[in-house]
Amino acid sequence: MPRRSINPPEITVNDDGLYTPEVGDWAERKYRLLWHYANLFATSMKHKWDKRVFIDLFAGAGHARIRGTNRIVQTSSLLALQVTDPFDCYIFCDSDSRCIDSLKERVARLASTSQCFFEPCNVNTSCTDLINDVPTHGPQNKVLSFCFIDPFKLADIRFETIKSLSSRFVDFLIHIPAMDPIRNEGIYYSEISTIVAAYLGIAEWRDLRSIGDQTIPFDVFIANRLDSQMRELGYHHGGISENVMIRSTDRNLPLYRLGFYSRNPLGEKFWKEAKKYSDPQLSLF
Secondary structure: OOOOOOOOOOOEEOOOOOOOOEEOOOHHHHHHHHHHHHHHHHHHOOOOOOEEEEEEOOOOOOEEEEOOOOOEEEOHHHHHHOOOOOOOEEEEEOOOHHHHHHHHHHHHHHOOOOEEEEEOOOOOOOHHHHHHHOOOOEOOEOEEEEEEEOOOOHHHOOHHHHHHHOOOOEEEEEEEEOHHHHHHHHHHHOOOOOHHHHHHOOOOHHHHHHHOOOOOOHHHHHHHHHHHHHHHOOOOEEOHHHOEEEEOOOOOOEEEEEEEEEOOHHHHHHHHHHHHHOOOOOOOO
């Protein structure tokens, strides 16, 4: 696919006085990737599906302050609203009511004509409600969704939540923690810990780990097992070979992987293009 001329929104914004959480400066690469994929997805699917839905499970407040600076950037939720051909429906979820309240105000200022749902909830205990927000798919109303899952740590998302959402036509971009399992491997191995089992949807993960290659780092093991689980759901495009590692700026430490999953080869094609578009040397951000 030839590189097209695209015009991403300006990522840096002024302080508007609303609640603004902090993020590391490495998050900007994640936001670039998210916008470029969402833009390709929304435009390319506009005339192929009756409804296009963007789901942000950890939507945040729409703005974030780069830690240690006064610089404020737009985050996933607001950036997704500013794609060339906006989605027909947006579903924003966050367990922090301060984020949802501030996001509502910021979305209102954009004067978006798309339908927007705001869910101040734990995505793992309210998944049925989230699915009900997605327009019903049918012969006269074909619905395709793109779901961004951006947790802080393994405990924040359960595989059952992903599995439930996958009952619809949906592509996923998943933040797969790396530093969290590296730092907490001993804690997660404790017999009383259920965090990894819930994250992977595999109760016997310790047995799989013990009979596997012990030289594989714990975070890589988790990424590989999640990849296998997604393939069991029919997601054969994207996956571990197409992951993007996000590292800390100062020490180059592995923080998390961005894993893309689609049931359609076109989704993988868009993901590869998004990675090219979001190259810092080429990006307009």
